[in-house]
Amino acid sequence: MPEQRFHSGFHQLGPAFFSPVQAQPLQSPVLAAFNNTLASELGLARPLDDAALLDTLAGSAVQSGATPIATVYSGHQFGVWAGQLGDGRALLLGELAGQEVQLKGAGQTPYSRMGDGRAVLRSSIREYLCSEAMHGLGIPTTRALALFASAEVVWRETAETAAVVTRVAPSFLRFGHFEHFYYRNQHETLRQLADYAIDRYFPDSRAADNCYQAMLEEVIGRTAGLIADWQAVGFCHGVMNSDNMSLLGLTLDYGPFGFLDGFDAGHICNHSDHSGRYAYGAQPEIGLWNLHCLAQALLPLLDRDAAVEALKRYQGLFEAALTERFRRKLGLRSSMNDDWRLLTNLFELMQASRTDWTIFWRQLADFDATPGASNSHLRDLFIDRAGFDRWADDYRQRLGAEGKPAGRSAAMRSVNPKYILRNHLAEVAIRQAQQGDFAEIHRLQALLARPFDEQPEHHAYAGTPPDWAGSLSVSCSS
Known part of the structure; x- marks a missing residue:
């Protein structure tokens, strides 16, 4: 079988932007999961029969055109300038069909900062499943092509086994890539990076009076839309450092993430986040904070006043995006001034009861608008209950203002998922995989690819979490 040839993209920028690194092969890697759908999109023919390709995707070999590099970036972590960071356990191989292919967990790089450069199996399973779950939800995200497990032991809080997850995205550019060159006063190198990003990913910006300003405005809009997507499905990123923010508005770096079970606006999914900086309800504000970091880094290429005005528009863009998402979740065809009062009252009721976020919205599609129902x-x-009855009356009247549109329930089911990657579902797959059984990963991958479909044979996956799920904890350790 002919080799799949990787092409260079980011590599063309030159050595100021990365360091060449050879992957450190896992001990006896085992293919735990593979994304055939994504492989087809990348133009890979019969990839599971291509031993050389699988070796490359596991970090065990290098195919033609693949030149592993680790990119350098900096960033703010938990609101504090952290200085130089970089791909400490990620290697960029090159591009297939215009998509960057990256190995996460393939060993040490110059940016590992005393780490071993490995990813552990549990976090790799979570990233593999969640990136594809987000794609199924229609939320911009990096993708997962393959997952390789190994018996190789690595140490975190305790002994764990290593893994490599092969990630795919149009670009893994982060806000932190630009921060790095700004804070090192390498402004011409900063310009080179910005020109590369515009030519590759924001070509329409070239027609603007200031193409860098136009790129910033596009990133602001994409970020506002992304976080509105997160809030609508109850997704918590967990570690929204500026180096974990995608320039393209993708969900990037699945570490201590989580989906809401019972609604709590103050929910903290990352047990390393002791101050609650990255709580669910804080995500919109943190998105703006990170955009300020990006704008600051681009100032050598911008007019300061124009940049400030662009940032001021974020709130309006986010609110418009969120309003649209909740309009559809409520099954409304139009927006009215009083809709946010209706939503606010609902959120207060859900907060007081810790109502399950996903189950409520899914079941709302079956709301009976008949008076007295x-x-x-x-x-x-x-x-x-009385509070809900009052809210239901208000909701019934709001629906009545739109008549009786056909297909309301079906439209609501198309935006309110039945299935999400709850922590306990991922945990079951992890525990089985640690025993060498990867079947649950495959089941969840197939289930979450169609989260809006009823799939009655999998109804149990849509239930409330078991009691033991409350003891699960995720942190920055991986």
């Missing part, structure tokens, strides 16, 4: 399937999700 009890809607007990929803009412029983709340402690304050």
Whole structure:
């Protein structure tokens, strides 16, 4: 079988932007999961029969055109300038079909900062599954092509086994790539990076009076839309450092993430986040904070006042995007001034009851708008039944203002998922994989590719979490 040839993209920028690194092969890697759908999109023919390609994707060999590099960047972590960072356990191989292919967990790089450069199996399973779950939800994200497990032991809080996840994205450029050259006063190198990004990913910006300003404005819009997507499905990133923010508005770096179970605006999914900086309800504000970091880094190429005005538009862009998403979640065809009061009252009821976020929105599609209908399937999700009844009356009137549009329930099911990657579902797959059984990874991957479909044979995956799920903890350790 002919070799799949990788092409250079980011590599063309030159050595100021990266360091060549050879992958450190896993001990006896085992293919735990493979994304055939994504492989087809990348133009890979019969990839599972291509031993040389699989070796390359595992970091065990290098195919033609693949030149492993680790890119350098800097960033703010938990609100504090952290200085130089970089790909400490990620290697960029090159491009296939215009998509960058990256190995996560392939060994030490010059940017590993005393780390071993490895990823552990548990976090690799979580990233593999969640990146594809987000894609199934229609949320911009990096993708996962392959997952390789090994018996090789690495140490975190305790002994764990190593893994490599092969990630794919149009670009892994982060806000931190630009911060790096700004804070080192390498402004011409900064310009070179910005020109590369515009030519590759924001070509329409070239027609603007200031193409760098136009790129910033596009990034602001994409980031606002991305975080509106997160809030609508109850996704918590967990570690929104500026070096974990994608220039293209993709969900990047699945570490201590989590989806809401019971609604809590203050939910902290990262147990390393002791101050709650990255709580669910704080994500929109943190998105703006990180955009300020990016704008600051681009100042040598911008007019300061124009940059400030662009940042001021973020709030309006985010609110418009969020309004649109919740309009569709509520099954409304139009927006009215009082809709946010309706939503605010709902959020207060859900907060008081810790109502399950995903189950409520899915079941809302079956709301009976007939006067006097009890809607007990929803009412029983709340402690304050009388409060729900008052809200249901308001919602019934709001629906009545739009008549009786055909297909409301189906439209609501198309935006309110039945299945998400709850922590306990991932944990079951992890525990089985640690025993050498990868079947649950495959089941979840297939299930989460169609999160809006009923899939009645998998109904149990849509239930409330078991009691033991409350003891699960995720942190920055990986």
